[in-house]
Amino acid sequence: MKILHYRVFLFLIINWGCIVADPDIPEGYNSYEKGGEPEAHINVWELSQYSAVLKINIASVGNRKLTQLRACYSETNPLPDTTDWVRDIYLQYKPDHEELLLSLPDLEPATNYYCRLYLANSDSGSYTNSVVFSTKAPSDDSSWEKVASIPWIEEQYACGFNFADRYFALSSLYPVEGGNKLIEYLPETDEWVKRSVLPFGCRVGPVAVVAGGKGYAGLGDIEVITEDGSHRYYSQQDWWCYDPETNEWERKADIPARTTGMMAAFGIEEKVYVVTSTDYWNSTPMQVWEYDTRSDAWSRKRNFPGDKLQRASSFVIGGRPFVFTGITNRMEEGGNVDDNKVEYTSCMWEYEANTDTWHRRVDFKGGGRERMVAVALDGKGYAGFGVQPVTETYLIRAVDWWCYDPDTDRWGRRSVLTDWFNIRPSISFALRGHVYIGSIYDGVWKYAE
Template identity: 25%
Template sequence: MKSSIKYILFILYSLLILPSLHAQQGLTRKANFPGTLRNSASGFSIDKYGYLIGGRSDSGYKNDFWRYNPDSDQWIQKANFPGAARWGAICVTSGLKAYYGLGFNHPIGSKGDFWQYDAVSDTWQKLQDMPNGGRYWAIAFVIKNKIYVGTGDHGDPFSNDFWEYNIDSNTWLKKRNFPGPGRIQAVAYSQNQKGYVATGQGIGLSKADFWEYHPDSDTWVQLPDIRKNLLYGAFSFVLGSIPHIGLGSYNHLVYFNPADSTWHPLSDFDEINRENAISFCIGNTVYFGTGEDRNYTNYSDFWSYSPRVLGLPQIKQSTLDWKIFPNPSHGKFSIQFDRPRVEEVNTELINQLGQLVYANKASRTTGNIEIDLSTSAILPGIYTIKISGSDYSKMERLVIW
């Protein structure tokens, strides 16, 4: 009798209480992914649709290909990916095309092939293989017409090499190595023409470090570590200019606040213990699901999440066109901006403790603001520079060597 009562209470909790908690977190349960339960698949979005491809299930490796319609909350299966089945692949998008490749297949091993999917014609095209052999659980991000790929596992120890793929010329170019330890299952994203890499799993050690890549100078800058332990197998996304990292070997969600150059905890997905899930963004919502838990059990559940429901700080998007150069610098740099009228411009420099260390106020119109801190008492480090006027306010990270 007691067991029956407990079971009934559990059902009531699942049907009534749990959905309410999810709603408070901004979570909405969606239709389950209808394919085989799996982990380490790849996800991407183009236009108004999301896609899932590949992965690893209890029955083997996958090359099936699915499209998700958020309006109808329905999945449809498309023609299989024409390459070998695999898991732990990379996948990024540029325009109406997706780029998919690498990964692991048994008994072939690590894959180095690279493919383009055209969503308009619904066709696949094989591209130039990645040099230096195959790998899986690598990172990738897109800046302009170039795809940057690195880290991953293609031998012992894990890799930290870094490559640039030119979409226009279908060629690969070796870049400066990622300066952190080699790793797998890291996360990566791009924003404001820079790339970012964080977390992951090294040889016997999980990572919480955070790095910024500058493609113009082919340089890396280490930023403050992520304080919340996300470790490995997480996913990242950018909504409303705010980067997020979620789930992974710990089921946290954190967001990056450019005002203090720090990652902040936003929510814990207590009921969703998940590694190696897929995710993609459509509009102002991120969709995620599948993956495995710490007991290596695969899942097919699927969720949507809107950070705005939780009152995520909104950063006003400025219409001001500006550029800081050089960045990083030794303390002497210029701010180039364009405004249609003469007005008072405020320039502030804030350290990682939130302290104002420099302020300047001047009347400016189109032109440059020249700032020289090379002989000041300001120490090398990572700062937030804020420029504001009568109807705008914009911030950018500044690195002083």
């Protein structure tokens, strides 16, 4: 396994005698008043993938006692101020010590940051010069460990039920002798065991989610190959419930709409939400349907406001669902679809179920792609891999792995897995504090930061 070495480049951006307007600083309050401006210098002391330690030297506090000392930092602003991220370090300052160390945690790997100080006494206030530093990048595949294979390699596994302490995968794409399987992963022995046969058989792009302590699955398309070799897809509306305690399936109310495969779906408490469309590439909007597990009833919600998507990804972080990436076709004038204008999107949306409202969030930083694996763990969302375009006609498999923090609305790159070759549907799940991804080609890999 290759280990890549990254050199950290540090450089200073000097802002000669310039004070940037700041909402926390009174108008006309600058370092030239009364000749008593404080002065400090910043140097980079230590860097890691997720943090930085800066060494601060207080050269002068001017003619008065220091009253404010703040560290301002940003990913995008070369001259950060108090409208950016701020750490108040005044309490760390001791007049009889010229130096102090500033720790900046929760940073993103392989990312440039700008940082400078704001100092003030009763006479004046000013900013220091900016320092720029780069956090270290993931250097190899060491965050990943291959732990298992999937024994039934003739079947495709693209979705599953992720309970708190159990995971079940559904074989879906191709019909197999003896019926399509529901299999369970055993983390104690890193083995798979067959639990049941799927009552609805094979599907293209079915839904599988957990809500109210049970698994719900169905919908998708049935693929039929005609005599002339063409492929036809027939939308399915059936809906099934799986009880992991009894290992039994029960037919539930059909969704009252025509749906397409490869849709987005998620569960929140006792309800399931399905984001789909009545057709792959026509001008009809993406519909949102809510299924209530207690009443066994479907209801139509507001349409999804983003682009019409296929092969999007989703995860639910602490009850907050997010839908992101995928592919979309652009419409020509007159409402027709141009099949040659497939676009890979990096857009991300959050759904607020209580108000039936969608909110646009920061784009996925890894660029537009499809078929990403995605899973939530410990208040964060993890996603990566999939297929992304290099040119209009050339696609590559992605090997990068990212983390999303919903509290800061930020994506950060976490690692790579160069041994991951799969570009087909894959599974992902979280068990016992670890994230797992898997496919019939690459086996099952466990991730740990």
